[in-house]
Amino acid sequence: MTKDIARKPIYLDYSSTTPVDPRVAEKMIPFITEHFGNPASRSHSFGWTAEEAVEEARDEVAKLVNADPREIVWTSGATESNNLAIKGASHFYSTKGKHILTVSTEHKCVIDSFRELEREGYTATYLEPEPNGLVDLEKFKKAIRPDTVLASVMFVNNEIGVIQDIEALGNICREQKVIFHVDAAQATGKVDIDLEKLPVDLMSFSAHKTYGPKGIGALYVRRKPRIRIEAQMHGGGHERGMRSGTLATHQIVGMGEAFRIARIEMQLENERIRKLRDKLLHGLQDMEEVYVNGDLKHRIAHNLNISFNYVEGESLIMAVKDIAVSSGSACTSASLEPSYVLRALGRSDELAHSSIRFSIGRFTTEADVDFTIQLLKEKIYKLRELSPLWDMFKDGIDISKVEWAAH
Amino acid sequence: MMQKFYFDHNATTALDKKVLGVMMPYIEMQQGNPTSQHSFGRHARTAIEEAREQVALAIHAHPSEVIFTSGGTEANNMIVHGAAIKQRESTLVRSNIEHPCVARPMEAMKHQGWKQALLDVSQDGVVTKEAYKNISAENVSLVSVMLANNETGAIQDMSLLHDFAKEKNALSHTDAVQAFGKIDVHFDELHIDAMTLSSHKIYGPQGVGALILNKRSDIEPLIYGGGQEKNLRSGTENIAAIVGFGKACELISESMKATSTHTHELKKILEVHLKALGAVIFSEKVVRLNNTTFFAFKDIEGSTLLTALDKKGFAIASGSACSSVNKEPSHVLLAMGIDEDLARGALRISFGQKNSVTEVRDFIEALRKELQTLKQLTAIAA
Amino acid sequence: MAYSDKVLDHYENPRNVGTLDKDDPHVGTGMVGAPACGDVMKLQIKVSDDGVIEDAKFKTYGCGSAIASSSLVTEWLKGKTLDQASEIKNSAIAEELALPPVKIHCSVLAEDAIKSAIADLKSKQGKLI
Numbered sequence: 001m002t003k004d005i006a007r008k009p010i011y012l013d014y015s016s017t018t019p020v021d022p023r024v025a026e027k028m029i030p031f032i033t034e035h036f037g038n039p040a041s042r043s044h045s046f047g048w049t050a051e052e053a054v055e056e057a058r059d060e061v062a063k064l065v066n067a068d069p070r071e072i073v074w075t076s077g078a079t080e081s082n083n084l085a086i087k088g089a090s091h092f093y094s095t096k097g098k099h100i101l102t103v104s105t106e107h108k109c110v111i112d113s114f115r116e117l118e119r120e121g122y123t124a125t126y127l128e129p130e131p132n133g134l135v136d137l138e139k140f141k142k143a144i145r146p147d148t149v150l151a152s153v154m155f156v157n158n159e160i161g162v163i164q165d166i167e168a169l170g171n172i173c174r175e176q177k178v179i180f181h182v183d184a185a186q187a188t189g190k191v192d193i194d195l196e197k198l199p200v201d202l203m204s205f206s207a208h209k210t211y212g213p214k215g216i217g218a219l220y221v222r223r224k225p226r227i228r229i230e231a232q233m234h235g236g237g238h239e240r241g242m243r244s245g246t247l248a249t250h251q252i253v254g255m256g257e258a259f260r261i262a263r264i265e266m267q268l269e270n271e272r273i274r275k276l277r278d279k280l281l282h283g284l285q286d287m288e289e290v291y292v293n294g295d296l297k298h299r300i301a302h303n304l305n306i307s308f309n310y311v312e313g314e315s316l317i318m319a320v321k322d323i324a325v326s327s328g329s330a331c332t333s334a335s336l337e338p339s340y341v342l343r344a345l346g347r348s349d350e351l352a353h354s355s356i357r358f359s360i361g362r363f364t365t366e367a368d369v370d371f372t373i374q375l376l377k378e379k380i381y382k383l384r385e386l387s388p389l390w391d392m393f394k395d396g397i398d399i400s401k402v403e404w405a406a407h
Numbered sequence: 408m409m410q411k412f413y414f415d416h417n418a419t420t421a422l423d424k425k426v427l428g429v430m431m432p433y434i435e436m437q438q439g440n441p442t443s444q445h446s447f448g449r450h451a452r453t454a455i456e457e458a459r460e461q462v463a464l465a466i467h468a469h470p471s472e473v474i475f476t477s478g479g480t481e482a483n484n485m486i487v488h489g490a491a492i493k494q495r496e497s498t499l500v501r502s503n504i505e506h507p508c509v510a511r512p513m514e515a516m517k518h519q520g521w522k523q524a525l526l527d528v529s530q531d532g533v534v535t536k537e538a539y540k541n542i543s544a545e546n547v548s549l550v551s552v553m554l555a556n557n558e559t560g561a562i563q564d565m566s567l568l569h570d571f572a573k574e575k576n577a578l579s580h581t582d583a584v585q586a587f588g589k590i591d592v593h594f595d596e597l598h599i600d601a602m603t604l605s606s607h608k609i610y611g612p613q614g615v616g617a618l619i620l621n622k623r624s625d626i627e628p629l630i631y632g633g634g635q636e637k638n639l640r641s642g643t644e645n646i647a648a649i650v651g652f653g654k655a656c657e658l659i660s661e662s663m664k665a666t667s668t669h670t671h672e673l674k675k676i677l678e679v680h681l682k683a684l685g686a687v688i689f690s691e692k693v694v695r696l697n698n699t700t701f702f703a704f705k706d707i708e709g710s711t712l713l714t715a716l717d718k719k720g721f722a723i724a725s726g727s728a729c730s731s732v733n734k735e736p737s738h739v740l741l742a743m744g745i746d747e748d749l750a751r752g753a754l755r756i757s758f759g760q761k762n763s764v765t766e767v768r769d770f771i772e773a774l775r776k777e778l779q780t781l782k783q784l785t786a787i788a789a
Numbered sequence: 790m791a792y793s794d795k796v797l798d799h800y801e802n803p804r805n806v807g808t809l810d811k812d813d814p815h816v817g818t819g820m821v822g823a824p825a826c827g828d829v830m831k832l833q834i835k836v837s838d839d840g841v842i843e844d845a846k847f848k849t850y851g852c853g854s855a856i857a858s859s860s861l862v863t864e865w866l867k868g869k870t871l872d873q874a875s876e877i878k879n880s881a882i883a884e885e886l887a888l889p890p891v892k893i894h895c896s897v898l899a900e901d902a903i904k905s906a907i908a909d910l911k912s913k914q915g916k917l918i
Contacts, residue, residue: 009446032427032612076481076614076645112641215645215647216614232629235507237507245508246479246480310850312855324439349824349825387849387850391831
């Protein structure tokens with residue numbers, strides 16, 4: 001294994017998953033080795049220690065987003081949280097109506113939860129965002145119908161990092177009495193979240209995008225006004241009946257610690273990361289035919305999604321194997337389809353194919369960024385030298401007007 | 408610190424140090440998302456596939472039949488929901504002593520138009536051939552009977568389950584969470600379509616389990632999204648826990664026979680003394696897990712005894728951990744037709760690898776004293 | 790995605806990258822694929838008067854397998870007659886590069902590029918005659 005470590009590439013894929021912060025690991029380990037116990041075992045003290053730790057972690061998660069700990073339900077991760085929120089609330093309030101609303105650039109697990117509800121007889125609207133990735137408030141308002149029961153919009157997009165105006169969207173939902181769910185998996189530790197102020201009913205969280213362990217997440221379920229959801233997983237009645245199943249104490253503890261660190265360090269960390277991101281952006285923008293995907297202003301400091309025109313995406317990923325980055329979202333990169341998020345922004349298939357998502361994080365250094373700029377410049381040059389499309393562009397041919405043989 | 412005696416292995420087990428060893432790199436070091444294509448992601452993917460093989464090997468299944476979940480609860484919910492959705496308005500059949508995470512999802516489906524039929528257990532806590540014969544429903548989509556009961560430890564006859572499912576053309580499922588690691592489980596020889604496993608009952612980490620599903624079975628997912636686990640269970644994989652689960656499976660296969668013999672010895676000592684003290688042992692006449700004793704004393708309040716023993720450092724359970732929040736008598740004992748007052752006093756001892764004869768002797772001594780005290784109190788009250 | 794060593798070699802050190810004069814009557818140019826599909830291959834061959842391929846050049850917009858497939862065929866084409874060249878099958882390319890099933894289309898594209906370049910040459914020369 002040591003051999004592998006020596007040649008590990010530079011990690012710029014923090015939006016796929018973050019490493020566990022060493023401080024988080026340190027806090028988790030005693031709960032795997034010593035304080036084991038089933039937190040639901042009320043009959044002996046092994047169980048009590050576990051329960052205390054779980055409640056302390058719940059406090060920490062709640063604090064980061066200014067919520068009441070009683071509003072936090074543990075889950076196995078954001079995918080489950082999103083499934084639980086969307087299906088759970090839509091089912092519970094189905095007497096109100098069977099129309100549900102979301103945005104076409106949501107994470108796959110939101111889209112797929114909607115598709116499942118469609119199979120159950122619900123009608124869904126997938127709103128297209130503006131070319132900058134943001135949702136137009138007027139269009140959102142117009143998409144709401146009298147029978148709309150739930151709307152789901154992600155706080156921060158996983159591919160392009162744009163931040164939606166959750167407060168304004170939430171206010172629209174409040175006016176129209178629509179349950180509002182927000183997937184905040186990519187937002188925690190990156191943007192301020194104040195659920196006392198934000199008109200949000202349900203919010204999904206993930207630990208492993210915020211330097212916590214994989215396999216644990218949470219769902220915020222508002223108490224005032226009280227939001228009800230139908231459980232998706234039934235059993236021992238854990239988590240006040242909303243989510244059954246034995247809780248992994250060490251993972252919960254890890255999530256709590258990760259969110260505590262995020263709360264304390266967020267401000268400074270974001271400043272540092274923004275500087276690195278801007279440096280990367282300026283370095284890459286030196287090149288011709290480089291396009292930033294998504295709005296730059298309403299965007300987290302950590303994300304840079306760029307298309308390199310006339311370079312094919314997969315060969316680009318191969319060319320930059322000394323850095324670990326994503327083309328499109330990690331969850332769909334096994335397929336050869338261009339990113340549906342970029343297509344929704346109106347990007348051509350070619351530009352969508354040649355996009356790279358750089359996501360910077362806690363352990364990224366300035367030297368990492370310098371290396372990345374150098375590497376990209378070198379490889380983009382090489383690949384464009386290889387590219388017949390680049391030649392055509394240089395010859396002044398408009399590639400979109402060329403008639404390509406059907407293939 | 409007072410010495411602690413852990414006799415609640417059916418609730419959860421302490422992580423094996425060797426398991427922790429393989430997990431640590433996945434907790435402490437830079438890890439990729441297994442779906443990512445760069446080298447971090449590929450390493451994570453390889454680790455998961457190795458763990459899948461370890462799980463498969465331990466239960467004699469094919470790796471492609473292993474679907475990782477967040478635990479036994481999710482796996483049970485998944486099979487119930489997933490099989491039901493495939494066959495609208497069908498009947499779901501289960502024994503009346505199933506764990507709540509099989510029972511409740513079925514009840515939830517009942518509210519949505521499905522039917523449920525119950526297999527009654529005998530007074531010894533097993534589903535007999537007659538019980539199966541009593542099910543008249545024809546359109547059965549799923550029949551689920553646990554391999555070993557978490558409270559009594561009673562082991563069910565899987566061939567009856569298989570025959571019934573075959574006759575009804577239904578999917579068969581067994582919750583093997585308690586049985587796995589305590590008795591030999593051969594998925595390929597049981598001829599059952601689906602089986603649930605949990606890691607934290609076999610000295611693996613919490614937060615991971617698996618649904619074993621044979622290739623012929625077609626079910627709908629419970630959690631939709633990125634399409635992990637062959638589209639059956641979306642969500643970024645919990646690598647550290649999965650790797651730990653894999654290792655725990657490997658270790659339990661090696662140690663199972665020795666542990667089983669060892670806990671059987673402990674159980675024999677315990678039960679001789681319990682009976683001498685006047686205890687009733689549930690499911691005593693049928694084949695049980697070698698580590699589990701579920702018992703009660705007539706006219707002795709279980710919770711009082713439990714608290715007193717906990718103060719002395721003995722961690723034991725009343726019924727199952729998951730339902731210990733409420734004070735209702737064990738649903739398993741009620742299903743067996745045990746008197747409600749006796750059931751309310753029931754206590755469970757479940758031994759594990761590290762328990763010793765000395766611990767059992769100490770426990771019996773402590774129990775004897777407590778019983779004396781309690782009986783004196785009762786005498787005074789009378 | 791795991792690439793074979795041969796794919797990696799061609800990708801890292803592509804052979805015969807470049808452009809030949811497309812107006813030269815001895816040069817045949819084939820351009821296949823489409824940007825929207827993620828692959829465009831341009832293959833050029835220069836043929837002597839006795840019908841032997843003297844030179845071959847390519848430029849490819851596409852994944853590593855597409856680049857490797859086109860790089861490989863430029864090596865294979867040199868010294869072959871047009872008839873021999875038109876017998877190069879995609880299966881041979883796929884086999885040589887150990888392409889995984891999802892990348893077979895790259896070898897198909899390379900075969901198409903050869904055919905397209907030969908057709909271009911023949912139509913040019915036909916016009917000349």
